[in-house]
Each structure stands twice: as structure tokens, then as C-alpha cells.
Amino acid sequence: MFLDLSYKYLIKKILFLFPPEMAHALIENFLYFMPNFLFINKFDKSTEITLFGEKMPSPIGIAAGLDKNCKSSSKYLSMGFGFSVVGTVMKNPREGNPKPRVIRLIDEKSLLNSLSFPSDGAMIILKRLKRLKKVKNRIIVSVSGLNEDEIIENISVFKDHCFGFEINISSPNTEDLKKFINPESVESIISKARNITDSPVLIKLPRVEDYNIYENILKTISKFNKIGIVIANTKPISDSRLKVGKGGKSGAPLINETLKILKYLRPKFKDSVIICSGGVSNFQDTRKLLEAGANAIQLYTALIYEGPGLARKINMKLKNSRLLS
Numbered sequence: 001m002f003l004d005l006s007y008k009y010l011i012k013k014i015l016f017l018f019p020p021e022m023a024h025a026l027i028e029n030f031l032y033f034m035p036n037f038l039f040i041n042k043f044d045k046s047t048e049i050t051l052f053g054e055k056m057p058s059p060i061g062i063a064a065g066l067d068k069n070c071k072s073s074s075k076y077l078s079m080g081f082g083f084s085v086v087g088t089v090m091k092n093p094r095e096g097n098p099k100p101r102v103i104r105l106i107d108e109k110s111l112l113n114s115l116s117f118p119s120d121g122a123m124i125i126l127k128r129l130k131r132l133k134k135v136k137n138r139i140i141v142s143v144s145g146l147n148e149d150e151i152i153e154n155i156s157v158f159k160d161h162c163f164g165f166e167i168n169i170s171s172p173n174t175e176d177l178k179k180f181i182n183p184e185s186v187e188s189i190i191s192k193a194r195n196i197t198d199s200p201v202l203i204k205l206p207r208v209e210d211y212n213i214y215e216n217i218l219k220t221i222s223k224f225n226k227i228g229i230v231i232a233n234t235k236p237i238s239d240s241r242l243k244v245g246k247g248g249k250s251g252a253p254l255i256n257e258t259l260k261i262l263k264y265l266r267p268k269f270k271d272s273v274i275i276c277s278g279g280v281s282n283f284q285d286t287r288k289l290l291e292a293g294a295n296a297i298q299l300y301t302a303l304i305y306e307g308p309g310l311a312r313k314i315n316m317k318l319k320n321s322r323l324l325s
């Protein structure tokens with residue numbers, strides 16, 4: 001409660017005086033150097049879920065992009081998030097697009113970004129990940145690459161150090177990824193991934209108008225064990241405030257579409273793991289997605305607007321609702 005109020009009335013006001021990426025770096029460094037015991041969260045059994053046969057203490061996870069370089073995931077897990085997606089990791093260090101490339105749309109609680117995978121590179125991130133042994137089973141590593149081999153190389157770098165992988169073939173900021181959005185490419189990537197790891201693999205898909213694309217990809221991945229999808233990445237937009245003129249929108253405006261995609265897919269794919277990402281801001285959104293059959297949920301933008309007490313608040317309401325029991 002104290003944390004929520006101080007975030008709403010003080011910390012957020014100060015942070016929002018800085019450009020988004022600078023505010024992010026400030027928080028990230030603060031969290032990186034804070035000792036873990038300052039973030040104590042006790043999970044209740046009633047918020048536990050099973051994902052690919054393993055227990056996770058909450059269905060609410062951190063979406064890819066918030067902890068691109070594995071500096072703050074352990075703190076997010078201690079704030080009440082059940083799992084955290086580190087990355088998207090690229091093999092080599094990468095600058096990403098020119099700035100400005102993140103913009104806050106405060107009135108609609110959303111963000112625009114055109115980052116295009118800035119990354120410290122796989123080797124530096126691996127070093128940090130190795131320090132998270134205790135929470136290894138709650139870390140998913142998001143990997144991407146400019147071709148299949150790069151994606152697979154990234155998986156082999158991290159394969160003994162995380163719960164599973166999310167393969168990002170959906171960022172609207174990286175043109176090269178479009179070539180992977182078809183069942184043949186997805187099948188080829190998964191087959192190669194399966195040659196090197198038995199860990200869970202999620203394919204993170206873009207927001208598309210034609211839901212047949214989701215359907216065809218889900219049909220293909222159903223042949224494999226421990227494979228699921230994340231629906232969906234940010235919504236492609238054009239905006240001249242971004243240096244490169246286009247990017248992706250995230251946050252509250254996406255929730256209805258996220259729910260719509262899930263409601264379309266779930267009845268057709270009863271047993272597939274479907275994780276939802278896009279617009280989740282509170283318990284109500286979480287409830288709607290879980291009731292419609294989401295296996296888990298990831299969020300990013302709401303944490304910026306609602307603050308570090310968000311997961312704990314949702315977990316508390318989940319506990320009282322008995323939705324998961």
C-alpha cells in the first residue's frame with residue numbers, strides 16, 4: 001500500500017520527468033544494486049499454476065523487453081511475478097534503432113517503441129543469468145536472430161540456465177522477422193530447437209488481422225512436445241515522433257484485441273499452451289484472460305504506469321477470487 005501510494009504520487013512523477021529510456025535505465029540500475037531481501041513477497045498456494053508440467057507461483061509474468069539484459073529479473077520475481085522473460089537477446093551486442101524510440105502516451109496508458117533489439121549480447125547476458133541459479137526455473141529467455149541459425153545458436157548458449165525459451169519472430173521493429181511468420185519456418189525452427197533442448201519453447205507471434213495465420217501455426221506446433229505460443233507482440237503503428245517513423249504500441253488499448261485472439265483460438269486448440277501478452281493492467285484483465293483459457297499472462301507497460309505493487313495486488317485478488325483453485 002505504502003509502495004503503491006509513493007509510486008503513484010512521487011516516484012512515477014519524478015521518473016516521468018525523464019525520457020522513457022533514461023527512466024528505465026535509472027530503475028534498472030537501482031534494482032540491480034538493491035539487495036534481494038528488500039523485496040520480500042510470499043506467494044500463496046492458491047495463485048500457483050502449472051506450465052508445461054512445472055509449478056509457477058503466479059500466472060502473471062514479466063514480458064520480454066523489460067529486462068532485456070538480465071539485470072532486474074530476480075527483483076521482479078520478488079515483487080510477486082511468477083516468472084520473467086529475459087531478453088530479447090541477440091547473439092552480438094546491438095545498438096538498435098536511433099532515438100527517440102520510446103514514447104509515453106500517458107492518457108491512454110500506453111507506450112510506442114521502435115527499439116529493434118538493443119542488446120548487451122548473448123555472452124554478457126549469460127554471465128548475469130548464471131547468477132540467478134535459485135530462480136532459474138522461473139526464467140524464460142527470449143531469443144531472436146536475423147536467421148534461423150542465429151536463433152538456434154542463442155538457444156544453445158542458454159539451454160542449461162533457464163526454464164525455457166520464447167522465440168521472438170514478431171517484433172514490428174525488425175523487418176527481417178516477417179519471413180518466419182509461416183508454418184514451414186516455425187516448424188523448421190522448432191525442429192532445430194528440439195535437437196538441442198527438451199525445454200519448453202514458446203513462439204511469440206505478431207498481431208495480425210488474419211487469424212488463420214495463428215491457426216496454421218498452432219496446427220503445426222501441436223505436433224511437438226512442450227511447445228506453445230505467446231499472443232501477441234505490440235501493435236504495429238506509424239508515428240512521426242519515433243525517429244524511424246514506425247514501431248509498436250503496447251499497454252491498455254491492446255487488451256480487447258488480446259482477448260479476442262484468445263477467444264478465437266482456445267476452442268480450436270484446447271490443449272495448446274497459450275500465454276497472453278498485451279494490455280493487461282489489473283485483476284479484471286487477468287480474470288478475463290484466465291477465464292477465456294490463457295495458461296499464463298505477461299505484462300510490461302502496466303508496470304510502468306501502475307508501479308511495483310501491481311503483481312502483488314493482482315495475486316491478492318486472484319487468491320480471494322479462488323479463480324485458480
Ligand SMILES: Cc1cc2nc3c(=O)[nH]c(=O)nc-3n(C[C@H](O)[C@H](O)[C@H](O)COP(=O)(O)O)c2cc1C
Binds near residue numbers: 102251
Ligand atoms: C519498450 C518495449 C520493449 C519491448 N521489447 C520487446 C522485446 O525485446 N522482445 C519481445 O518479444 N517483446 C518486446 N516488447 C513487447 C512486450 O513484451 C509485450 O509483448 C507488449 O508490450 C504487450 O504487452 P503490454 O501491453 O503488457 O506492454 C517490448 C515492449 C515495449 C513497450
